[in-house]
Amino acid sequence: MERTLKSERVAFLDGLRGLAALQVVFLHYVSAFLPVLAMAGLGPADLLASHGWQAAIARSPAVFLINGYSAVYIFFLLSGYVLRRAFARIDGFASGLWRRLVRLGLPASAAVLFAGALLSLDDQAHLHTAALSGSTHWLGILLATPPAPGPVLRDAILNSVLTGYAGANGFPFLRHLIPMPDLLHAFDPPTWTLNVELSGSVLCLGLSYVERRRRALLPCVIAALALWLGASQWFLFALGYALAGLRRPSPGRLRQGLAILALAAGILLCRLIPPAPILLLRSLLRHQHPPDPFHFSNQVGAILIFLGVLHLPRAQHLLERRLPQFLGRISFSLYLVHFPVMATIGCGVFNLIAPRSGAVPGCLAALIAGLAATLPVAVLFERHVDRLAVRLSRRSPPFLAPVPGELSS
Numbered sequence: 001m002e003r004t005l006k007s008e009r010v011a012f013l014d015g016l017r018g019l020a021a022l023q024v025v026f027l028h029y030v031s032a033f034l035p036v037l038a039m040a041g042l043g044p045a046d047l048l049a050s051h052g053w054q055a056a057i058a059r060s061p062a063v064f065l066i067n068g069y070s071a072v073y074i075f076f077l078l079s080g081y082v083l084r085r086a087f088a089r090i091d092g093f094a095s096g097l098w099r100r101l102v103r104l105g106l107p108a109s110a111a112v113l114f115a116g117a118l119l120s121l122d123d124q125a126h127l128h129t130a131a132l133s134g135s136t137h138w139l140g141i142l143l144a145t146p147p148a149p150g151p152v153l154r155d156a157i158l159n160s161v162l163t164g165y166a167g168a169n170g171f172p173f174l175r176h177l178i179p180m181p182d183l184l185h186a187f188d189p190p191t192w193t194l195n196v197e198l199s200g201s202v203l204c205l206g207l208s209y210v211e212r213r214r215r216a217l218l219p220c221v222i223a224a225l226a227l228w229l230g231a232s233q234w235f236l237f238a239l240g241y242a243l244a245g246l247r248r249p250s251p252g253r254l255r256q257g258l259a260i261l262a263l264a265a266g267i268l269l270c271r272l273i274p275p276a277p278i279l280l281l282r283s284l285l286r287h288q289h290p291p292d293p294f295h296f297s298n299q300v301g302a303i304l305i306f307l308g309v310l311h312l313p314r315a316q317h318l319l320e321r322r323l324p325q326f327l328g329r330i331s332f333s334l335y336l337v338h339f340p341v342m343a344t345i346g347c348g349v350f351n352l353i354a355p356r357s358g359a360v361p362g363c364l365a366a367l368i369a370g371l372a373a374t375l376p377v378a379v380l381f382e383r384h385v386d387r388l389a390v391r392l393s394r395r396s397p398p399f400l401a402p403v404p405g406e407l408s409s
Helices: 005-033 050-060 061-066 068-088 092-119 125-133 149-163 172-175 189-213 215-229 235-245 253-269 275-282 293-310 315-321 322-329 329-358 360-393
Strands: none
Touching: 005 061, 005 125, 005 293, 005 315, 005 322, 005 329, 050 061, 061 068, 061 253, 068 189, 068 293, 092 149, 092 189, 092 329, 125 275, 125 329, 125 360, 149 189, 189 215, 189 235, 189 329, 189 360, 215 235, 215 293, 235 293, 253 293, 253 315, 293 315, 315 322, 322 329, 329 360
């Protein structure tokens, strides 16, 4: 029997989103406390030469567990997939855009205010950690602005969703119109993706308009976008939108076998050190300005993982279990609040443990303490902030006449 839209979203898409959020958390902790492992795919080829066990992990499929880069690309695919159905119930571009602003903006602003308050208690712990762990090129340069009320409010209201940050912006033309800070000055750096989410929502709103007015043109428009956007993060929104409109037939053995292969290949591609075959595929798309091999490999891997999950009931059943469901429910909140907790509580624990016991025990202790603090905060944030944002996003914009439908993705 075909799943309904509601059960489909709850049963496995939210579970997939929850596990992806956990990958981002793991990546940030490893980047802060074991930076050589986390930066393996972004540094010079000989970066791991003197770090044997980290090199082994970085080159193995096990590194997928801490690969938050591919997780972000899965977020973008999920957004495009879910927004097709959400926007089908909304009449009007302005209404859809307003609702997305509310849905993204309220939690983002609250998270930045939370980060500013927490960092005001100790805005030096992450610098001490960077000196101890060697994360001077990542953790040591983030949170560069002291958490004063003015900059925190500007970041919460303006930068986190509306304008984004220089070098991490969903609307590239804005950099020529308004000044925007570098991501290094963000008080909650993971919010950079929300401006990209907003730009992807605009893209999906446009596709929804075409689908309602000239449905027959939609495949041509998506194909044109694929040629224009190439291998970019915006293409992931368009691809997710396209996949949401395809009928998924009952999975036979051959289809399930192909889904397993896609899932396995996707995990193999989502590594911190991109495999050599990805360079050939990237060279074929060179005219479309694909990203560097590292991010291109993770984008292709994210697409294959997403396709595998969509067509593999076994994977869907795993994502329906209690832990993925719990993580899915708090995934947005977990994504938004984990970084300031890591930069204060996690770094404080690391600074106590690492000088005596080493970086690995320090990292484990920081992760345990950080998650112990983050999970309750994320539960409360989801209950009191995220749900409020969902309720408000379902209401008609105050400047428009009431319209049917809701937008809660």
